[in-house]
Amino acid sequence: MVCNADEGEPGTFKDRVVFTEVPDLLFEGMTVAGYAVGASEGIVYLRAEYEYLLPGLLEVLDRRRRLGLLGRNICGKEGFDFDVRIQMGAGSYVCGEESSLLESAEGRRGAPRTRPPFPVTRGYRNQPTALNNAETLCCAARILAKGADWFAAQGTRDSTGTKLLSVSGDCARPGTYEVEFGLSVNKLLALVGADEAAAVQVGGPSGTCVAPKDFGRKICYEDLSTGGSVMVFGPGRDMLEVVRDFTEFFAEESCGWCAPCRVGTEVLLRMLDEIRDGRGTQDHLYRMMQLGDTVKACSRCGLGQTAVNPFLTTLRNMRDIYTERLSAHEYVPRLDLKKAVAFSEELAGHRSEVKEE
């Protein structure tokens, strides 16, 4: 039973709140999940940057052992053996992807595995492995305490329950909020005190950038899906610069395994720079769209498949941030073919032959 607590998505900090405020709830969720799937070993894969939380979490685990809530014959139930250890990550974003996380937990370089097989059949050390995030495990513990009907009565038909949101950026009250699924972006902005939001990034850089015209959209799986990160951008923000920073982040975090992600993110970054510096043309947008679709379709794991989202979603929802910076000229190739041919003829000492059809 593995808990994915490698929350590395920029703008996400809800797991940190879980670990500091309600660690018992998480360990309880892991324990009941372990009981449900017949696991005797639980691993929390903790984000490297959260190392400072480790001593406190180890104390909580020790206390739970003393109380008979971890270890052998838990709560006096014969054969209910389960314990938890904490494994530190090493600061790689891609280890938030479940198979990379397992590679790292086994002591190897954190790179995605080819799937199938999926972790439920062959996961940690080739054992069947249930792998969930911290919030899901907390939900499991609360559902057991309060009943499934209580949980299902909240949210929407296809997204039952509540969602933890880490809200940051240009708002008066940033922080971690628990809201019912189905809350509109408008209502969330009112809650966090963001009256003048010009854009909201829902789901972190790999999610969706929403413009004011779409603030009526709802946060739920059937509309705006999010792992928990919500970033608010006020009117003073340069959204092209934001997209550029997100793209640079993905280029930096790409593990380099496959070319579409490794090369595509770098090329996209360069083209964004060209637009920012006033050297972009309509042709840039066309080629960037094609490149984006290729990177999305051909990358091996979720990082590459979502790395182009900042560009693609802003191109769809706020195209002006690009078009207003394009130069008036149509695409001008950097290579002057005639000059290049003349130069090579000079070097070769003879003229090129042109065969007539």
Ligand code: SF4
């Ligand atoms: S998509 Fe990117 S992060 Fe994922 S395997 Fe390919 S290179 Fe690595």
